[in-house]
Amino acid sequence: MALSSQLCAKWCMEKKGSVNRKCFLVLAAITAFSITARADIIPTLSSVTGSSPNFTWNYSANVTVDQTVNAGDFFTIYDFSSIMPTTTTQPSGWTFSTALVGPTAPLTSPTDDPNLWNLTWTYNGTAPIVGSSALGMFTVVTSTDQLKDGQFTAQATRNSGPNAGTKVSNIGTVAVPVPEPSSLFPILSLAAAIGVDRFFRRRKTA
Helix, strand or coil: CHHHHHHHHHHHHCCCHHHHHHHHHHHHHHHHHHHHCCCCEEEEEEEEEEECCEEEEEEEEEECCCEEECCCCEEEEEEEECCCCCCEECCCCEEEEEECCCCCCCCCCCCCCCCCEEEEEEECCCCCEECCEEEEEEEEEECCCCEEEEEEEEEEEECCCCCCCCEEEEEEEEEEECCCHHHHHHHHHHHHHHHHHHHHHHHHHC
């Protein structure tokens, strides 16, 4: 989109008269479309602080132009952890929740492993947050500082144009923790128990 705008602008500068004016109208339309197309809630990992076993993952979130955060709007970070997070902070007006599947913004299809916990922050404030605006810092404590790429989806509300008041969904990439090794402990323990049981059964039949 940025490249198309640059090429159109260059061509406009080389033209004169009515063609020139028409070109700048097209350029304005392209620019307006690119701005409204970026109307999203976007969480970003700002930093990971602390030390083992308590690392705090700090996410900043923003709502961009042409969009408002109303009560019930939310964003979800998928496959964040193999252990359910219990220590969190969020700005006033936001509620934290976890689920193994979803919740997911409509019209999006993120990768969602049902064995890993998702993080969701839902806005329940009475005053709408009009974009563009910083939503604040959202933090979660885990036992690792190792990261990988994950996904998020979000839902907010369009605040202008003929579709004002309708919901807008978006999806993107965000850094999440590598699943903690402790999630393997129950599996390893079960395998060990089965192995020991088979060993003693063989001893009895020998």
